[in-house]
Amino acid sequence: MSAHPTATTPIIEVRGLTKQFRRPMKEPGLKGAVRHLFRPRFADVNAVEDVNLSILPGESVAYVGPNGAGKSTTVKLLTGILVPTSGTVTVSGLTPFENRIENARNIGVVFGQRSQMWWDIPVIESFRLLGDIYEITEDRFAASFGELNDVLELEPLLKVPARQLSLGQRMRCDLAASLLHRPPILYLDEPTIGLDVSVKARFRQFIRYMHRERGLTVMLTSHDLGDIEELCDRMVMIDKGKIVYDGALNEVTARFGWERALHLTLTEPDPSALETASRALAMRTGAVATQPEPTLVTVTFDSREDTSGELIRDLAPLLAVTDIRIEEPSAESIIRRLYEGDLRFDPTDS
Ligand SMILES: Nc1ncnc2c1ncn2[C@@H]1O[C@H](COP(=O)(O)OP(=O)(O)OP(=O)(O)O)[C@@H](O)[C@H]1O
Ligand SMILES: [Mg+2]
Numbered sequence: 001m002s003a004h005p006t007a008t009t010p011i012i013e014v015r016g017l018t019k020q021f022r023r024p025m026k027e028p029g030l031k032g033a034v035r036h037l038f039r040p041r042f043a044d045v046n047a048v049e050d051v052n053l054s055i056l057p058g059e060s061v062a063y064v065g066p067n068g069a070g071k072s073t074t075v076k077l078l079t080g081i082l083v084p085t086s087g088t089v090t091v092s093g094l095t096p097f098e099n100r101i102e103n104a105r106n107i108g109v110v111f112g113q114r115s116q117m118w119w120d121i122p123v124i125e126s127f128r129l130l131g132d133i134y135e136i137t138e139d140r141f142a143a144s145f146g147e148l149n150d151v152l153e154l155e156p157l158l159k160v161p162a163r164q165l166s167l168g169q170r171m172r173c174d175l176a177a178s179l180l181h182r183p184p185i186l187y188l189d190e191p192t193i194g195l196d197v198s199v200k201a202r203f204r205q206f207i208r209y210m211h212r213e214r215g216l217t218v219m220l221t222s223h224d225l226g227d228i229e230e231l232c233d234r235m236v237m238i239d240k241g242k243i244v245y246d247g248a249l250n251e252v253t254a255r256f257g258w259e260r261a262l263h264l265t266l267t268e269p270d271p272s273a274l275e276t277a278s279r280a281l282a283m284r285t286g287a288v289a290t291q292p293e294p295t296l297v298t299v300t301f302d303s304r305e306d307t308s309g310e311l312i313r314d315l316a317p318l319l320a321v322t323d324i325r326i327e328e329p330s331a332e333s334i335i336r337r338l339y340e341g342d343l344r345f346d347p348t349d350s
Pocket of ligand 1: 021022023046047065066067068069070071072073074
């Protein structure tokens with residue numbers, strides 16, 4: 001199977017998906033706590049709001065956004081763990097929360113923070129139980145397990161109870177557990193959190209293999225840019241429950257590409273450089289100066305508002321500048337700023 005999706009019917013189809021949580025509004029202090037007991041007040045929060053998403057079989061999609069953006073909530077809606085407040089989810093033709101068991105046959109899930117293995121029994125027993133749950137025949141179990149064992153080197157871990165595994169060992173077992181029944185779809189929610197460099201590399205290699213060679217559809221949430229760059233071609237960005245970007249990973253720069261940074265290296269440390277620069281730029285709306293080092297002033301600006309030439313003309317006479325560098329945004333810097341809550345979304349952009 002090729003890495004590129006050939007089918008045109010989405011395997012995952014999400015329309016107008018909204019999930020509202022009711023959050024208690026407690027006033028601070030004991031008085032507030034007591035008052036809340038007698039007259040609780042709640043606020044409804046949209047964790048996911050009007051999300052539309054179509055994923056084709058064989059795609060590998062990164063789902064990124066800052067803490068609390070709604071990523072895990074979306075994954076839980078896709079797996080059927082959560083019921084939508086409104087909108088529809090269809091996965092391989094099924095509505096997950098209405099057909100949880102049937103849907104489970106089509107999906108594998110790895111939540112980096114939680115294990116799906118039974119804590120106290122040897123790993124191999126967890127695999128066998130999963131085999132029973134998914135009604136995998138003896139032959140298929142042997143084939144499937146054998147393959148996963150080869151790639152993930154599970155052999156030495158099989159007799160160990162899950163609770164005694166290191167994080168990296170546990171992740172290898174969890175990955176195997178999620179793929180034992182050979183589902184066409186794999187959801188990975190922060191799968192590489194806490195993994196060391198070598199385990200992470202092996203993990204990525206394995207997912208890439210399953211995606212490219214086996215046509216596995218992958219949806220990955222991760223704060224690790226390496227995961228995203230190595231595993232995904234498409235990126236969906238979510239912020240405050242809403243999708244703010246959906247497209248090719250390498251086209252994100254075009255979407256947010258109007259952001260620039262101008263780096264001015266100074267001949268010597270200048271404690272007043274920031275103030276001087278900020279004053280000179282006060283009239284320019286999109287330009288903001290910072291001084292990351294004593295001899296460096298960085299101005300981030302909007303290339304639709306200002307040109308680097310204009311900014312250099314403003315600043316060069318006021319500062320002792322030896323070197324000038326203009327930085328265009330990379331996909332990496334854009335994603336990082338999204339995570340830092342620092343990416344500006346301009347509604348006039350599309
Ligand atoms: N069971 C719940 N009850 C109430 N609010 C919830 C619940 N689960 C999530 N939320 C809220 O919904 C919002 C989205 O949470 P979610 O876990 O989907 O974020 P996330 O994008 O996965 O963040 P992170 O990067 O930290 O994992 C947050 O504001 C969170 O507090
Ligand atoms: Mg999460």
